[in-house]
Amino acid sequence: MGRTLSEKVWDEHVVRSTPGEPDLLYIDLHLIHEVTSPQAFDGLRLSGRTVRRPDLTLATEDHNVPTLDWDKPIADPVSRTQVETLRRNAEEFGVRLHPLGDVEQGIVHVVGPQLGLTQPGMTIVCGDSHTSTHGAFGAIAFGIGTSEVEHVLATQTLPQAKPKTMAVTVNGSLPAGVTAKDLVLTLIAHTGTGGGQGYIVEYRGQAIEELSMEGRMTVCNMSIEWGAKAGLIAPDETTFAYIEGRPEAPKGADWDAAVAHWRSLRTDDDAVFDKEIVLDAGEMTPFVTWGTNPGQGVPLGASVPSPEDFDDDQDRIAAEKALQYMGLEAGTPLREVKVDTVFVGSCTNGRIEDLRLAAEIIKGRKVDPDTRLLVVPGSVRVRMQAQDEGLDVIFKEAGAEWRGAGCSMCLGMNPDTLEPGERSASTSNRNFEGRQGKGGRTHLVSVPVAAATAVRGTLSSPADLEPVPAGAN
Amino acid sequence: MDKFTTHTGIGVPLRRSNVDTDQIIPAVYLKRVTRDGFEDGLFSAWRNDPSFVLNQPAYAGGSVLVAGPDFGTGSSREHAVWALQNYGFRVVISPRFADIFRGNSGKAGLLAAQVDEKVVQRLWDLIEAEPGTQVTVDLESRTVRAGSGPDAVEDSFDIDDYTRWRLLEGLDDIGITLSHEEDIVSYEAGRPAWKPATIRA
Ligand code: SF4
Secondary structure (H helix, E strand, C coil): CCCCHHHHHHHHCEEECCCCCCEEEECCEEEECCCCCHHHHHHHHHHCCCCCCHHHEEEECCCCCCCCCCCCCCCCHHHHHHHHHHHHHHHHHCCEEECCCCCCCECHHHHHHHHCCCCCCCEEEECCHHHHHHHHHCCEEEECCHHHHHHHHHHCEEEECCCEEEEEEEECCCCCCCCHHHHHHHHHHHHCCCCCECEEEEEECHHHHCCCHHHHHHHHHHHHHHCECEEECCCCHHHHHHHCCCCCCCCHHHHHHHHHHHHCCCCCCCCCCCEEEEEEHHHCCCEEECCCCCCCEEECCCECCCHHHCCCHHHHHHHHHHHHHHCCCCCCEHHHCECCEEEECHHHHCCHHHHHHHHHHHCCCCCCCCCEEEECCCEHHHHHHHHHCCHHHHHHHHCCEECCCCCHHHCCCCCCCCCCCCEEEECCCCCCCCCCCCCCEEEECCHHHHHHHHHHCECCCHHHCCCCCCCCC | CCCCCEEEEEEEEECCCCCEHHHHCCHHHCCCCCCCCHHHHCCHHHHCCCCCHHHCHHHCCCCEEEECCCECECCCCCHHHHHHHHHCCCEEEECCECHHHHHHHHHHCCEEEECCHHHHHHHHHHHHHCCCCEEEEECCCCEEEECCHHHCEEEECECCHHHHHHHHHCCCHHHHHHCCHHHHHHHHHCCCCCCCCCCCC
8 A cells, every 4th residue: 555745754763663652753954042052952961961963953043033233132031041041051962053144043943944954855853833934945843841752862863653644735826815824714714723633634635736835834833733743745836846956955966866755755646645635725714713723724815703602612602711811792794803913924935925915915005193103023143134135114104014034923922912901913823811911802714814904903814905106105 | 850659739620621721721820930939820701710720629639530431632832731730730631632742741640541531520520419529540550549448430541651650750851862963963964955944154
């Protein structure tokens, strides 16, 4: 019987397999950041161990770094200690680090692909659940906890029970104005937040193949939001074209050997998945969340649901609590929901393509006077590219804030947070209670919806905007 | 890691599903560089509410958390496990755990016991009817027990064999893996030369 893509990649990385025990998997790339690593390095020191493969390890600073005044010492002493601890650990253990101020600094899941370090057929881990992003290249990539970070540092391997396999096939093409973000939000509303649990998911079908690498990363990024262990997409010409020429991509004969191997990374025709889901892209529309988990979403054209709409007891109670927290009335059209802050950024939608899309919609328009628009590039490279293209000017002229690279308001660990009761439309991936600041209320949206919302001040899509007057800008 | 065989302690009912890691411990509390001191951040948003279960004296000193389905979804932060442990929890019982949370628990020595949804419901009813009720979780026999008489709960829980064995023996994962050093070395010898490296020789 044939094998699926994920089974092929898995099998290639098994160091040791014994019945009754998890497989011992080799890890090709270990990404590190300041928040989930200090205790792991401490563990190494306590047991007198070293980093086995510093050459397969990369560190950057992203979660708690400021996006203003990043050239000055970090004001919050506790944040500063965490960043300084990473710098000390990287130095002591010989790990390559891209610190604040470095041209390669940024969100760890933006930096890996951008350097060309993320390649098909790899195993990639990081102490961050959105490591699934790298699956867009046909890699098995997943988030791990700090004990596992220590394990990978010490051994370059990880014991892992083999997950089940699932195929999510998205047929047809996405309609104009509907993005990868809408696709994945639709999927999560369909499956619920636990629907992918225990599975490695392969996204396939015409709509997936038609996505750019940025779009594929957006989809794989949110695999964890429906509980999947990892999500991946078979590598193809789009993938190879993205990687070729990047700083850490294979060169010359190595490139040819690599591509030859990558072409074999496809699910065999006779392979069988443990589970299959089929969706139709043609029916998808801009999609937004109304609740406090990413599965609580509806089309932008719909109204806030009522708890009574849910048959399942747990879902009904969850909806009641969510509506109360979100300060929403059942039956309110989502287009009438007033938004205080729009956040464009994060490892879900903080890449150059996302910023171009936002700028295209903002160009010649103004941000609503009662709304704040925060644009946070995913990396310094993205920021520089955007500036080369003049996107920063477009944002600033519209009244937006143009910031430095990092996770920023995605998790509100740095000073970029919502006030209690403040409402955001956010291109990030989590709308959990308090995620963007204590008492903050988050609606997850695509980049076009975020940009249009910033202009109108209520949840909107670009179709709701007045045309830009001729001659403006 | 200390061995875990059986534990008896006050059961704490958390009547919520989808308790994500941002609820268990918000990001602002993640800045410490040690494994201790995270108890202050545990369920911090909910602890402002005087009626929240951890604020009720009857459950003071509780060590067995009984929660709804999809506990620990979201972030990979092991700080969520440490916060529960730092506060005094040894066991979390739920009908469904997020994968990363369950993995982290196993590594850090917190027992994540998966039971049927009905068992959680009965445990909630029992420990709410009589706050302070002790719950016993026996890893050897994979059973959870609480109360006596007609409402008593006694049922089995799920945990994978490997994690159970490691917890029972109190084994350090890294030590086990390093005993297979030869396998790692021989795997490395066969890796293609074109695989990427972050530091070039
Ligand atoms: S941008 Fe958000 S989701 Fe992505 S790594 Fe940073 S905190 Fe995590």
